[in-house]
Every structure is written in structure tokens, then in C-alpha cells.
Amino acid sequence: MIVTINGQQTTINPPLKLSDCLAKNGYRDMTIAVALNGTFVPKGEHANTALNDGDDIEIVAPMQGG
Amino acid sequence: MKALHIDNTILQSRLFLGTAGYPSPEVLGWAIEAAKPGLLTVSLRRESAAGKGQDFWSIIKGFNIPVLPNTAGCYGVEEAITTAEMAREVFKTNWIKLEVLGDDYTLQPDPFRLLEATEQLISKGFTVFPYMTDDLVLGERLAALGCDILMPWGAPIGSGRGLNNPYALKLLRERMPGETLVVDAGIGAPSHAAAAMEMGYDAVLLNTAIAKATDPVAMAGAFAQTIEAGRAGYLAGIIEPQQSASASTPAIDKPFWHQEN
Numbered sequence: 327m328i329v330t331i332n333g334q335q336t337t338i339n340p341p342l343k344l345s346d347c348l349a350k351n352g353y354r355d356m357t358i359a360v361a362l363n364g365t366f367v368p369k370g371e372h373a374n375t376a377l378n379d380g381d382d383i384e385i386v387a388p389m390q391g392g
Numbered sequence: 393m394k395a396l397h398i399d400n401t402i403l404q405s406r407l408f409l410g411t412a413g414y415p416s417p418e419v420l421g422w423a424i425e426a427a428k429p430g431l432l433t434v435s436l437r438r439e440s441a442a443g444k445g446q447d448f449w450s451i452i453k454g455f456n457i458p459v460l461p462n463t464a465g466c467y468g469v470e471e472a473i474t475t476a477e478m479a480r481e482v483f484k485t486n487w488i489k490l491e492v493l494g495d496d497y498t499l500q501p502d503p504f505r506l507l508e509a510t511e512q513l514i515s516k517g518f519t520v521f522p523y524m525t526d527d528l529v530l531g532e533r534l535a536a537l538g539c540d541i542l543m544p545w546g547a548p549i550g551s552g553r554g555l556n557n558p559y560a561l562k563l564l565r566e567r568m569p570g571e572t573l574v575v576d577a578g579i580g581a582p583s584h585a586a587a588a589m590e591m592g593y594d595a596v597l598l599n600t601a602i603a604k605a606t607d608p609v610a611m612a613g614a615f616a617q618t619i620e621a622g623r624a625g626y627l628a629g630i631i632e633p634q635q636s637a638s639a640s641t642p643a644i645d646k647p648f649w650h651q652e653n
Contacts, residue, residue: 332438352441357449359436359478364470366477384438386478387445388452390420391435391462392410392549392577392599 327379338377345372347383358387393623396430396594398541398572399487399519401458403430406589407619408460408574409612410599417451419608424455427602427612430595431458433489436479460521462489467502469509476513488513489521489543489576499549503530507537514538523576526560531568542571543597546588547578550600554584558591565592582611582618589622590630 327340331351338347344360344367360367361384367375377383396403409429414420424432432452439445452459461479466472469492476488492509494502501524510520514537522534526544534542544564547553555561556578565573575588576597585596596619605611 332440353439356439356443356446357482358439358445359481361474361478364474366474366481369481386436386475386482387439387443388449388482389435389437389445390410390412390414390448391433391464392412 327377329377329379329381329383331383332385340377340379342377343373344375344377344383347377348372348385353385356387358385360385393620393627396572403458403595404428405430405616405619406595406623407585407616408433408576408595408597409602410597411448411452412599413603414608417448420603421451421455422609423602423612424457426609427616429457429616431460433460433462433597433599434483435462435464436475436482458487459483459485460487460489461485462523463491465493466491467493467505469505469512472505472509473512473516476518477516480518486517487519487521489523491523501525501545503527506530507533510534510539511537521574526557526564528560528563528567531564531571535568535571540572541574542568543574543576545577546575546584549577551578552580552601553578554580555587558587561588561593562591582614585615586618586622586625589619590626592626595619 328335328337363382396406405428407427407429408431409427410433411420461483463472463475466475472492479488480486490509492502492505493499506522510522513520520539521541521543522539523543524530531542547556572594574595574597575593579585579598579601588596602608602611
């Protein structure tokens with residue numbers, strides 16, 4: 327199935343949880359936060375959150391800001 | 393001088409410093425050391441698998457200064473709320489500088505969406521630092537929702553114009569004496585920050601004026617001094633301007649004076 331990660335379409339093999347997707351795409355041991363289809367998903371729920379075809383995942387990290 | 397408290401956190405300075413736009417991470421670090429700010433503003437942006445945001449966060453954490461994450465660039469209520477929720481998890485703070493913009497030319501806050509987002513975020517346990525225009529009624533509405541801190545703009549973000557509307561800013565200070573008021577955005581010169589502090593503002597938040605200065609580190613030091621001086625001047629009681637001159641040297645016993653018949 328195809329999901330979008332930070333605006334880029336990516337093919338992943340189902341069934342897959344959000345935590346698996348993050349790990350497979352290189353986001354291990356990082357200070358990040360995640361939104362799925364525009365809704366914040368707390369870190370504690372990543373392992374229980376199933377992904378579906380067409381999901382839109384935003385992964386953010388600290389950055390400079392004013 | 394009495395320190396500024398926010399949510400039982402004692403801030404070491406009334407200079408709030410943005411972390412964006414410096415020539416290099418090293419210069420950012422030196423500017424922080426020179427400014428000794430009370431808090432640092434930070435943001436969230438998309439992270440790559442290479443972890444480009446992780447190094448920045450390591451630098452900031454090393455200063456052990458409270459951080460204020462923002463929702464910079466948000467135009468909608470929902471995206472601002474989601475951004476705030478992500479910021480709370482990443483930065484482990486309930487503080488959020490709430491930006492909900494309404495115009496992409498001036499980056500003017502949208503007062504209506506700002507109110508809506510503020511109400512929702514307060515219900516979710518956030519301490520909201522709303523980036524707002526200098527409108528008194530908006531300030532009163534935000535305070536009624538539970539904001540103890542208001543951050544009116546001095547001028548559009550990054551413009552360096554200073555305090556565009558001193559009358560409105562003074563009015564906010566006079567009419568809302570119990571609020572923590574912070575001039576946020578538009579500051580260009582140290583004198584602009586001093587003017588805000590002399591009005592009785594509790595702090596000044598700036599970024600571009602330091603980051604884009606010819607010498608950001610020297611400018612950081614200049615702002616630190618002027619903000620402290622402005623606060624001290626306000627507390628000392630600034631005289632009211634007068635229309636006419638008033639000689640400071642006593643006229644009594646002036647030599648060569650003779651009463652005319």
C-alpha cells in the first residue's frame with residue numbers, strides 16, 4: 327500500500343503499525359512527533375496505530391524558530 | 393530587579409530570543425551566551441531520516457534555558473492545535489507561542505482563529521502565549537479565555553520597524569495591568585526594545601534584529617543591556633513630558649540679578 331511521509335509517497339508492506347513504519351524509514355531513537363492524517367498521535371500509541379492505504383504521515387523534529 | 397515568573401518558572405532575563413536565521417549554529421550559540429535570554433523560541437519542521445533537527449536540539453538543550461515552541465506558519469485552527477500537541481511531546485512543555493496567521497503579506501495574526509485556537513488549547517492544558525495584534529478588545533477576550541500572557545506585535549515579523557503603534561501598546565499596558573505583556577515581533581534596534589520596556593512591558597521577544605545584525609553576538613549583548621535598562625527606567629518612574637521648559641538650575645540667588653524698579 328502507499329502512504330505519504332512528509333509529502334513523499336512511499337510504498338510499504340501491510341499489515342504495518344505506525345511504529346514499524348517509522349523504524350523502517352529511518353526514524354529510530356529520534357526526538358520526533360507524529361501526526362496521522364492531520365491528527366497528533368502520541369508516542370505511546372505508535373505501536374497500536376494501524377496504517378491504511380493513502381494515510382498521510384507528518385514527522386516533525388525541533389528546528390530553529392522565532 | 394524582580395525576576396519575571398511564568399507558571400512558577402523564574403526567567404533569568406526579560407529578553408526572549410528566537411533561534412532562527414543565524415549565520416551558523418556557532419553564532420547562534422555565542423549570541424545566546426551574550427544575550428542570556430529568559431527563554432528561547434523554537435519550532436517544529438519536517439524531519440528527514442538523516443535527523444537534521446536532532447543536532448539543533450542538542451545545542452539548545454545544552455543551554456538549560458526554558459524553551460517556548462511556536463506554531464509558526466499556521467493559518468488554520470486545526471493545524472495550529474496539532475502542531476501545539478506535537479510540540480508538547482517533543483519539547484516536554486505546556487507552553488506554546490500560538491501563531492495563527494491571517495495575512496501572508498504582513499503575517500498579521502488572525503484574531504478570530506486565534507481566539508478559537510486559544511480556547512481549545514487552554515482546554516487541553518496548554519499555557520498559551522498568543523501572538524496577537526495590538527487590539528485592546530482582542531487582548532481582553534484572550535484574557536477572559538484564561539491567557540495570563542499576551543504578546544502583541546510591535547510591527548510585522550522581521551520588519552525591524554519597531555513599535556508601529558505606541559498608543560495601542562500603551563493602552564494595552566494601562567488597561568491590563570495584571571497581564572504579563574510581551575512585545576513580540578518587529579523590533580529592529582535596541583532603542584525599540586527599550587521603548588517597550590519603558591512603557592512597562594514585561595519582556596521583549598525578538599529574533600531577526602539579532603540574527604541578521606552585522607555582528608549578531610554584539611547585538612545580542614546590546615539588546616540584553618537595553619532591555620534591562622528600559623525595565624529599570626520604568627520601575628524608577630519616568631517623568632511626564634511637558635510642553636514648556638522648566639529650568640533645572642534654581643533661579644534663586646542667581647548672580648548679577650537686580651530687581652527692576
